[in-house]
Amino acid sequence: MSGTIVGGGLAGSEAAWQAASHGVSVTLHEMRPVRPTAVHRTDHLAELVCSNSFRGDKLDNAVGLLKEEMRRLGSLVMRAAEESRVPAGAALAVDRDVFSRVVTESLERHPLITIVRSEIRGIPASSDRHPVILATGPLTSDALSADLARLVGQEHLYFYDAISPIVLAESIDRTKVFRASRWDRNTADLKARTTPESSAGVQSGPSCGVDDGQGDYLNCPMTSGEYECFYDALVEAESATVHDFDKAVFFEGCLPIEVMAHRGRDTLRFGPMKPVGLVNPATGRVPYAAVQLRQDNIAGDHYSLVGFQTQIKWGDQERVLRLIPGLEHAEFVRFGMVHRNTYINGPTVLADTWQVRRRPSLFCAGQMSGVEGYVESAASGLIAGLNAAALASGGQPSAPPRTTAIGALAYYVSHANPAHYEPSNITFGIMPPLEAAPKQKAARKLAISERALADLRTWMHERTSQSLPAVSQT
Numbered sequence: 001m002s003g004t005i006v007g008g009g010l011a012g013s014e015a016a017w018q019a020a021s022h023g024v025s026v027t028l029h030e031m032r033p034v035r036p037t038a039v040h041r042t043d044h045l046a047e048l049v050c051s052n053s054f055r056g057d058k059l060d061n062a063v064g065l066l067k068e069e070m071r072r073l074g075s076l077v078m079r080a081a082e083e084s085r086v087p088a089g090a091a092l093a094v095d096r097d098v099f100s101r102v103v104t105e106s107l108e109r110h111p112l113i114t115i116v117r118s119e120i121r122g123i124p125a126s127s128d129r130h131p132v133i134l135a136t137g138p139l140t141s142d143a144l145s146a147d148l149a150r151l152v153g154q155e156h157l158y159f160y161d162a163i164s165p166i167v168l169a170e171s172i173d174r175t176k177v178f179r180a181s182r183w184d185r186n187t188a189d190l191k192a193r194t195t196p197e198s199s200a201g202v203q204s205g206p207s208c209g210v211d212d213g214q215g216d217y218l219n220c221p222m223t224s225g226e227y228e229c230f231y232d233a234l235v236e237a238e239s240a241t242v243h244d245f246d247k248a249v250f251f252e253g254c255l256p257i258e259v260m261a262h263r264g265r266d267t268l269r270f271g272p273m274k275p276v277g278l279v280n281p282a283t284g285r286v287p288y289a290a291v292q293l294r295q296d297n298i299a300g301d302h303y304s305l306v307g308f309q310t311q312i313k314w315g316d317q318e319r320v321l322r323l324i325p326g327l328e329h330a331e332f333v334r335f336g337m338v339h340r341n342t343y344i345n346g347p348t349v350l351a352d353t354w355q356v357r358r359r360p361s362l363f364c365a366g367q368m369s370g371v372e373g374y375v376e377s378a379a380s381g382l383i384a385g386l387n388a389a390a391l392a393s394g395g396q397p398s399a400p401p402r403t404t405a406i407g408a409l410a411y412y413v414s415h416a417n418p419a420h421y422e423p424s425n426i427t428f429g430i431m432p433p434l435e436a437a438p439k440q441k442a443a444r445k446l447a448i449s450e451r452a453l454a455d456l457r458t459w460m461h462e463r464t465s466q467s468l469p470a471v472s473q474t
Contacts, residue, residue, distance in 0.1 A: 001025065001392040005133045006120045006144070008032075008045040010077055010374055011366025011381030012135035013103050017076035018385030019133075020112040024392050028107065031119035031141070043117075044100035045107060046077065050163050050254070052099075052296050052304060054081055054375050057092040059449040060442055062426045066375055066405040067092065068449075069456050070382060073406075076106055077378040086295045087216035089181035095298040122147045126361040131388040133363040135381055138341030140368055145342055151358065152349045162256040162309035162338045165321060168331040169301045172218065172293070177326040180215030182277035182292075217294055218303060220326040221280045221287035222273075230323045231268065234261050237316040254372075256310050256338065272307025291324050302333055311338035345421050346370035346413035352399040354384040354410065363388055370413050372423035379406050379426075380413075398463065401455040403432055 001024045005012050008030030016028045032043050041047075058064040071078045084098035107113050121143035126132035136144060222230065239258060260267050268289065269275070275290040296302040310317060314335045322328050346369055349356060354369065356362040365384040366377040383406060387397030400407035408431040412424055424430065428448055438444045 001129065001389075002027070003131045003133070003388050003392055004124050004126070005029065005135060005385075006124065007135035007137055007366065008115070009135060009137045009366060010046050010378040011137070011369075011384070012133065013046040013107060014075060014077050014378045014381035015133045015135055015363075015365055015385035015388065016107055016113055017110070018074070018382055019389045019392075020110050021074065022386070022389040022393075023112070024389045025112045025114075027114045027116060029116050029118060029120050032117070042097075042100065044097075044104045045115075046080070046103040047100045048094070048096040048374065050309070051374075052086070052093050052096045053088060053294065053306075054092040054094065055373070056090060058090055060445045062405055062428045062431070063373070063375055065449045065452055066379055066409070066426045068453065069400075069404055069406050070375070070379055072453070072456065072460075073382055073386075075378065075382055076103060077375075077382075080106070084298065086298055086300075088294055089216045093294060096296065098298055120144060123151060123362065126359065128361050128391055129394075131361045131363060131391045133365055133381075133384050133388055134368065135364070135366040135384070136368055137377075138343065138367045140342050148344070151356070151362075152344055153358075162254060162311050163334075163336050164304050164307070164309045165317060165332055165336045166296055166302050166304045166334040167293070167327065168333055169303055171329055171331040172303065173326045173328060177218045177220050177293070178215075178281055179217070180219055180278055180281075181217055217292045217306070218326070219278055219280075219287075220291040220293065220324045221275070221278075221283075222289040222291070222325060224288045226323070226325060227269070227273075227289040230320070231261060231265060233320045233323055234258055234312075237312045237320050239311050239313065254309055256312075256336075257308050258310060258312055291327075308336065310336035312336065341367060341423075343368050343370045343423055345418050347416050347418040347421055350414050352407075352410040352414040353387045353397040354380055354413075355387065355397060361391065367423065370421065370423050371409060371425075373425045376409055376424075376426055379409060382406070383410060398459075400459050403455045404452045404459070405431065406456075407459075408432075 003019055003024050003026050005016050005026055005028045008028055012028060016026045020026045030045060055063045057067060059068060067078060080099050080102035081092055081094050083102050084094040086093050086095050108115060119141060123134065124132050235258065237258060257272065260271055273289040273291055275287045278286060278290050280287050292306040293303040294306050296304045312320065317335050318332060322330060344364065350364060350369060351357055354363045354365050356364060363384040365380040369380055371377055371380050390397050399410050402408050402411045405426050409426050412430045428445060431448060434444065434447055434451065438447055
């Protein structure tokens, strides 16, 4: 039993781990460092090039549920994230270097995984006993993109993604900023998480939202005058040239800060710069606007600007961002940048098992399949890896129930309206509603999570009874 995986990002790394963990010999191809990209800076697998945040980590939000499902399915990405965790309120954020090192070393040590550093310019041959997973991500090479386009019979869609700047911690003026998490939801009590043995399958409290008395974010408060000055400079700044910019489509969940600003003078105050839930201890009041800085590594010497992904030219970035109180003398470790993301029209191409309909021994996973976000990309790779292992073992691939977060994501990718298809994060909105839903919103979300984890457990047992590759229940 053997298989080939092309792409060593989150999806490809997770797929390789899943397939190899179930007895399939895997060859994982990653073109870096033989061929670098415009945004990667290391040769590590699963390198995070945008934010260091995996978003919410509670069971009352959909991505928190997705994480818990992945943990129960034995996810390498989730294990690496826990080992590299940094403070981020009620969210899961990681030290990006430690995270990618854990993933890389885990894959390198696995006896059934061979990592080949070379560019694959065409789709490799595949068969039922030797499936292939394409997980080349949003920066798929032109040659491989062209070959994939020929296979699926249509052109790729595309959108542009932007990366937030990172500042050196010691260059932040601590006399002008204050430490706090929104609504005091800080990283603490990390062990307070749902366990498979819990009777209800869901806990009612947060997994990492207990106030430990110290906030996880540095907050740069702004007066109305400071905000107006910053806004005017932002909308007047020069943007970097983007190829085909006249046709650029940005993912709504990751809009460049200047694109949001052009939608209205107060848009930022109701978006990434909203001050709600933050009280400046120096004044005892909620500021007019606030910029949040999130710790970017375990050492705590790098901070990223939350929600400040941008395509502004670097010279203007430095000038504009230094108008933020506390960043007047900031030293930028990395400026923001924009890059092109490529993805296929999933509903016309993929089954809910992540198989290509025209060629079932070929799987597509990750952002190129039409999911958005680190966790969603890894989740698609997880199921693709499990199903590739099933196929190589002589079994039948299967999709998790749509009532689970991971199954709902697969259903969306394979059943959404192809005429208006765009990448999606996981949301409760793409999961079937409860038949007798609680009236309270929070209770309703927890009930959806309870149903999801129960249905996931049933699906896992069914796979075992059908002699398909078993999945971890840890």
